[in-house]
Amino acid sequence: MRAISIIYRRELGAYLRSTFAWAIAAMLLLVDGILFQGYAMQGEQLSAIVLERFFYFSSGVSMAAGLLLSFRLISEERQTHSLVLLNTSPVRDVEIVLGKFFAALTFLAVLLALSFYMPLLIKVNGKITMMQVLVGYFGLFLIGAAALAIGTFASSLARNQLVAGVVALVILFVMVLLFLFAKKLDAPVRDVLQELDLWWIHFQNGFMRGVLNLKDVVYYVAVTYFFLLLAVKTLEAKRWQ
Amino acid sequence: MIRASNLSKFYGGKHALGPVSFEINDGEAVGFLGLNGAGKTTALRILACDLRPSGGTIDVGGVDAIAEPHEVRKRIGFLPENPPLYQDMNVIDYLRFAGELRGMTGPQVKKRMPDVLELTDLTSVKDDLIGTLSHGFRQRVGVAQAIIHQPKFLILDEPTRGLDPVQIVEMRNLIHDLKQNHTVLISSHILTEISQTCDRLLILGKGKLLGAGSEHDLAASESEIRAVTVTVRPPQGDDPKGRIKKVLEAIEGVKSVAEPFEQGGGLSFALSTTKDCRAEVSRGVVEAKLDLIKLDYSRSELENTFIRLVGGADASN
Numbered sequence: 001m002r003a004i005s006i007i008y009r010r011e012l013g014a015y016l017r018s019t020f021a022w023a024i025a026a027m028l029l030l031v032d033g034i035l036f037q038g039y040a041m042q043g044e045q046l047s048a049i050v051l052e053r054f055f056y057f058s059s060g061v062s063m064a065a066g067l068l069l070s071f072r073l074i075s076e077e078r079q080t081h082s083l084v085l086l087n088t089s090p091v092r093d094v095e096i097v098l099g100k101f102f103a104a105l106t107f108l109a110v111l112l113a114l115s116f117y118m119p120l121l122i123k124v125n126g127k128i129t130m131m132q133v134l135v136g137y138f139g140l141f142l143i144g145a146a147a148l149a150i151g152t153f154a155s156s157l158a159r160n161q162l163v164a165g166v167v168a169l170v171i172l173f174v175m176v177l178l179f180l181f182a183k184k185l186d187a188p189v190r191d192v193l194q195e196l197d198l199w200w201i202h203f204q205n206g207f208m209r210g211v212l213n214l215k216d217v218v219y220y221v222a223v224t225y226f227f228l229l230l231a232v233k234t235l236e237a238k239r240w241q
Numbered sequence: 242m243i244r245a246s247n248l249s250k251f252y253g254g255k256h257a258l259g260p261v262s263f264e265i266n267d268g269e270a271v272g273f274l275g276l277n278g279a280g281k282t283t284a285l286r287i288l289a290c291d292l293r294p295s296g297g298t299i300d301v302g303g304v305d306a307i308a309e310p311h312e313v314r315k316r317i318g319f320l321p322e323n324p325p326l327y328q329d330m331n332v333i334d335y336l337r338f339a340g341e342l343r344g345m346t347g348p349q350v351k352k353r354m355p356d357v358l359e360l361t362d363l364t365s366v367k368d369d370l371i372g373t374l375s376h377g378f379r380q381r382v383g384v385a386q387a388i389i390h391q392p393k394f395l396i397l398d399e400p401t402r403g404l405d406p407v408q409i410v411e412m413r414n415l416i417h418d419l420k421q422n423h424t425v426l427i428s429s430h431i432l433t434e435i436s437q438t439c440d441r442l443l444i445l446g447k448g449k450l451l452g453a454g455s456e457h458d459l460a461a462s463e464s465e466i467r468a469v470t471v472t473v474r475p476p477q478g479d480d481p482k483g484r485i486k487k488v489l490e491a492i493e494g495v496k497s498v499a500e501p502f503e504q505g506g507g508l509s510f511a512l513s514t515t516k517d518c519r520a521e522v523s524r525g526v527v528e529a530k531l532d533l534i535k536l537d538y539s540r541s542e543l544e545n546t547f548i549r550l551v552g553g554a555d556a557s558n
Contacts, residue, residue, distance in 0.1 A: 003342065006338065006341045006342055007342075010327070010330075010338050013330075013334075014327070014329055014330075017329050018329070080326075080328070081321065081323040081324070081325055082325045082326060082327055083325070084291055084319070084321045084323075084325040085325035085339060085342070085386065086342070087290075087291045088289045088290060088291045088314055088317070088319045089314055089339075089342040089343050090311040090312075090314040090315050090342075090343065090344055091342055092311075239291075239292060239293050
């Protein structure tokens with residue numbers, strides 16, 4: 001636990017000092033703001049619909065942030081040789097992965113928090129409950145965490161950051177578009193693939209509409225756990241190579 | 242003590258090291274010498290618990306490094322070929338991070354910091370970003386992170402790589418200082434570096450241990466590494482070269498006599514000998530009623546030993 005905290009503090013410090021991280025945050029918040037103004041607020045709509053639209057594109061922003069903040073986590077350290085410091089310290093691979101993941105997750109949470117003014121504007125001018133907003137944000141946080149875990153895994157695989165980024169993007173695309181493949185299949189494979197989809201069933205039908213389902217929470221936690229576990233196992237395996 | 246037994250490493254199907262066995266006693270400064278690709282870095286990375294070996298065992302101070310790598314990592318400081326630095330951190334923060342990773346508490350790091358900064362001569366740049374430091378200073382920061390937790394064993398992989406002559410001398414002096422309190426393992430392909438800093442050498446070639454011992458031991462271990470050059474005035478009569486050669490070949494300890502060359506009015510013969518037999522050579526030459534002009538003796542230096550051992554490894558592969 002202590003090692004996780006030490007690595008977490010270093011990584012978070014690196015994010016806060018990094019121009020790249022703040023540039024990502026600025027760019028994504030700008031995109032979020034433009035979409036909010038140009039798409040969600042267009043026409044006369046029920047405030048609940050506006051909120052749904054906000055969470056619709058914010059889920060994309062959250063996943064993009066998850067990928068952009070994570071693909072360099074381990075591959076960059078490998079590329080600059082600083083990973084040796086962690087590997088030759090009395091620190092377990094799981095502690096390395098968790099320390100880095102939680103730091104990235106914290107920065108993602110900051111980024112999401114900075115977008116909070118948009119649903120507040122809807123609340124001030126419309127009729128939505130704070131619970132709807134919080135559930136939606138909880139969903140954004142979970143889907144972002146899953147994307148972060150996917151990026152962390154890809155980062156543990158590749159030495160090159162670009163390769164890591166591409167691998168993460170491919171995995172994320174496949175997981176988000178699983179529901180499209182599922183539609184062309186018959187039950188029970190269709191149902192299984194639909195349940196495995198990262199966005200459609202669990203976010204669009206749940207968090208986006210302000211509905212909190214335990215199974216959706218469990219799903220995102222499981223996806224995050226699965227990819228973090230893969231990242232840990234990849235780091236362990238690379239020591240044997 | 243570090244004891245490695247039948248240590249081997251394969252990268253996929255590619256053989257990189259071993260099996261090699263060696264021991265390193267407490268307080269020793271041991272040099273791993275070998276050409277590029279000899280397996281030095283692989284051996285050091287395994288000893289530092291950065292890599293797991295494909296076979297064999299390592300015991301570091303009574304702890305099995307494969308079964309309990311964390312225990313060993315606490316006792317080892319490692320400077321890899323490329324120092325593991327975070328360029329966005331300043332020197333103090335980085336060393337604090339490295340110390341805490343190795344299990345030190347905040348107050349322990351704070352107490353230790355001035356000594357480390359002084360030893361590695363980093364006090365003047367302690368608040369500077371690592372990314373802005375020169376190569377020499379970065380190498381020093383690399384050493385500082387390796388010693389911050391006062392490890393018993395210090396492993397330095399090519400510590401003078403890329404340094405200018407002044408920085409090399411400074412690094413050599415630093416290693417001399419470190420030898421006072423640590424068991425030091427250094428790898429290099431620069432012979433003078435190793436001979437000036439280490440008590441004992443392990444010579445690696447093509448992943449195998451070709452020789453071990455002090456420079457003197459290694460030089461003395463092979464019979465043909467001693468050479469005596471004798472210069473004799475050519476006698477009157479037929480075939481003076483053949484006559485002198487016959488006399489020299491008959492002397493005890495002389496294994497072979499090379500073809501002579503003319504030097505200073507005499508004929509010089511290079512002798513390969515199994516021992517320092519200058520006395521026997523001079524006596525034999527005088528007894529044969531030949532005029533001895535000059536007698537040179539040279540013991541093989543580290544370079545000769547190294548080239549011979551590594552050349553032998555190349556030939557056998």
